[in-house]
Every structure is written in C-alpha cells, then in structure tokens.
Amino acid sequence: MIEIRDLSFEYQTGKPVLHDINLSIKKGEWVTILGHNGSGKSTLSKLIVGLLKPKTGSVVVDGLTLSHDTVHAIRRKVGIVFQNPDNQFVGVTVRDDIAFGLENLQVPREDMIERIERFAQKVGMTEFLNKEPHALSGGQKQRVAIAGILAMDTDVIIFDEATSMLDPKGRRMIVDYMRQLNREGVTILTITHDMKEAVLSDRIVILKEGKILLDDQAELVLNNRDMLEQSNLELLLPLRVRHALKERGLKHPELEALLWASSSNK
C-alpha cells in the first residue's frame, strides 16, 4: 500500500530530520511508528501525503508515485488525524466539518448528506451533528476528524499522535476505533510515543534521530528492552515485570503468558 524508498528530508540544510528511510506497509496492516520527541516521526506522516517535499527518495501509495501531479490523488487515499483536535476542526458545526472534505472532493449534495449521516453514526456522533466545536470534548473532536476522513473513503488512516492531547477515556475510545477500523480492512499507521497504543499494532518501527532503528513484529519489538532503552522509550509495566522475573531466574511460563496477554489485550 505504501512504499517509502530512501527517503530523506531536512528543514534546514545540513540538519537532516529523516535519513534514508525505507519502509513498506501492506494493505490492511497496522503499523506503529514509535519514537521520542524530535525523532522525525510526524515529519514522516507529512511527507507521505505530500505536505512536505522530500529532499531525496520516493513515496509510492497504491501504485502512485508521489509528485506534483499525483499528490491530490494520494490525499484521497490517505487521511491524517492530527494531534491537536482544535486545529483540524474546519467546520462551524460537526456536520460542516465532516462535509468539508466531501465539499473539496466535489461530492454531490445528496450523496454528501447520506455519507455524513452514515459516518457520524459510525463514530457515535449523530446526536452532536449540529453542535459547535467548543461544545465538544477533545475525544469527540477527534471522532469527528475520523468521521471526516472515513467519509472521504480513504484506504489508509494515519493517526499522527492523535491521542496525545486526550484524557484517558477519549484515548481509549479512539484506540478502540483504530482497532475496529483495522478489522474492517483499513490500513492504519499510528505515530506515537505511547507504548500502550503501539502494543495493539501488527508491526512496530522505532525511529531515532531520523533513522529506522528497528522494524519488526510488535511482540518482538516490545520485548526488546535494549533497543527501547536506546531510543528513550520505556518498557510496558507487565513486560518489565516479566523481564525482572527472568533476571532473577524465576521461570513461570503461565505467569509470563498472562503478563504478555495483559499488556496486549487484542
């Protein structure tokens, strides 16, 4: 679905933010990009939809190589939910905001009304359709953002730290939607530094100082304590317990399995 080859980017010459990134995301996959602040992970999402122009390398989405001519076609396939719920709410009401992307795609009005109803229902915002953004919580605004993207019929959704400004309840809800959408076949790319979010994905890519440090199955990455420590990320608590048990020579396969299960309640 997404092929990134030898991608490099810099805001200022001589200070590369991303360096020779190679990444391939399959259709229907759920990939997490994990990294500390300043690792270049958000820059990567902007490069994929052509909001930034790479210095070298290429991005191919669903067979289309990102360029000036294909950027609009690619944006129809890839939607982004950004970090700050307030700064991506364009409409005056929930209804207007879901409609915004559809209006841009010149969807006929009748079709638009039907899609707004359908996707507002999907994210449980039907009763809020006429509400203004300042009457909504952060989690509700992010749900509206998801509905807005789903209504545009995208194949890939990038969650660019979409839960980092939410309260625990809102965060859980958004993560639940990620899981549900992934089951329905949507390719998901989450960009985060939250391990609890990463644990649910199929694959984790650790980014450090603009380079890919590790790219492997979620379970393997999450248990790789050395690598996580190297990139200033903390091991999940149950996994920390498991490691501590191992270090002290305590072997208890059942407990170990339980600890893993509790950290990745898929």
Add this chain to the structure above:
Amino acid sequence: MKNIVIGRFIPGSSFLYKMDPRTKIIVLILLMVSAFLVRSLSLIAFGLMLLMVVLIVGRISVKRVLLGLRPLMFLLIFTFSFQIFFNTAGELVFTTTLAYSPGGLGVVVLLWFFWWFTRRRIPFKLLYFLVVLIASGTLLSLFSYGPIFTTSTIEVYSQGLEMALFIMLRLVIIVTLSTILTLTTKPTDLNLGLEAVLKPFKLIRVNTEEMAMIISISLRYIPTLLDEANKIILAQASRGVDFSEGKLKEKLMQIVSLLVPMFIISFKRSDELASAMEARSFVPGRPRTRLHQLTWRPMDTVALCFGLIILSTVIVLRVIGW
C-alpha cells in the same frame, strides 16, 4: 472576556428565521440607505415604529436588541448632548442660568466625590454618571450660597432638540436592523448569503469563495481564541500580572503580555490548520460542492419588494422636499 459576543445567533422560528440570508442582507442594505436618506423627524419616528412592528411580529425580544445598543450608548449620548447644547437654530425652548457660588460648588464637589467612590458598586455606570451630571446642573441653577463668582446660561433650541432626537433614532434604527440580521441568521447562512451577495465583485477579480472561507474560519475560531486568551490571562495572573488594575502604562504592558503569546499561538494554529485542510484535499480556488444550499421562497420576494417600496418612497419624499 466571555461577554464579547459579536453578532450572536439566537435560535428561533419566526418568519425572520425562515427568510433567505441573501434577502435579509439585501433588505438590510435597502433599509439602511433609506434611513440615511430620510430627513424629517416624523418620518424617522415612523420608521422606528415600523421596525417595532417587525420586531413584534418576528418575535424578537426587545431586550436582546437593547443589549446590541449598549456598546453605542456613549456615542448616542455624546451626539445627543452635542446637538442639544451647540445647535442654536430654531426657537428657544428652554433656558436656565447656572450660578457658581462657593456653597453650590462645594455641594457639587461633594456629590462628585460621592460618585467617585460609589461608581464601582452601581450596575448602570453610565446612567449613574448622567444622573449625577444632571443633579449637579440642577443644584447649580437652584442653589447658591455666598458670593457668585460667575454665571453661565444653558440654552436649548428647538432645532437642536429635533436634530438630537433625529440622529439618535437613526442610529437606533441602523443598529437594530443589523442586530436583527445577526440574531436571526446562523453564521454559516450569513456567510453563504454574504458570498452570494458579493458575487458581482467576481467581475473585478475578487475571489468571493475564498473570502467566504476566510470569514467562516474566522467565525469558527473566535470562541477558540477567546478561550485561549482566557487561559493566557489566568496563566499571567498566576504569575502576578493584574489585568484589572493599573495605570495606562501598566495596562499597555499587560496587553503586550497577552498579545505576544496570542500571536504566536495563532500563527502556529493557522499553520496546523492549513496542513489539516490540505490533507483533506482542500485546494484554494478549486470548485467545491456545498452542503448548505439557500432556497428562495415567496416570502423572500415579498420582503424584497417591501424593502424596495420603502427605499423608493423615501427617495420620492426626499425629492418632493419632505
């Protein structure tokens, strides 16, 4: 800060709500032009009466309209008193002599001291000020004790009084008209209406769609930015900045400490918003379909005719010298 609500929409269901925003904007312009063309007091008073009828039939609370007039109170009183005291045309209606004696002045000074210390506790500050002003005038004209230093006369002429009333009524009409528009029209509809009304400007290469987008985004972000400003005020207050007190110089510093973070935050916000809009396939200048559509009803034709009739009547009356 929360009280700054510009043109607030209040939900309702009268005919004014069902009218097309385009009609409302056009009729508003027609009636405003009429109000400026009218030259006699009786006609403008008749206009205000007509407007009252519209308010009642449209079930709009007069209180709301009065609230809309509040920011203009100072201007109203200023023009009113200016006309009353300085327009000396027509007949003399009222005259009085103010005598400045130690006793009278003393009482007046005491009165103003009293005003100075109590004004913060009185809800209607402007009204209170006016009452004290009139009271001190009355005191000076009626009460004198000891030698009189000097005297001055106040004279009110018929034309001055008439003009004062006339200008006040005209202002009231114009503000009431625009208040009706904003009270009964949703910001999105208002925006659509404006865009439609401004369409002729496309001929001189003004991009009306982009302007409409700018207006709608500004409307969307007013509450968000006010919240932000409140947060900054609280943050600065917790660090010892007092926004309610201080001399002019201190006030200026306080405003700077509010404006600088506001500007930085707004720029960051707009940058992120631009990214979000682009990511959702927004391309400036490319045609878009619209969720909201305006529908023209028979009622709108009637309203438009009403506006046109009023304007033409006023023009005819003006030509024949009314």
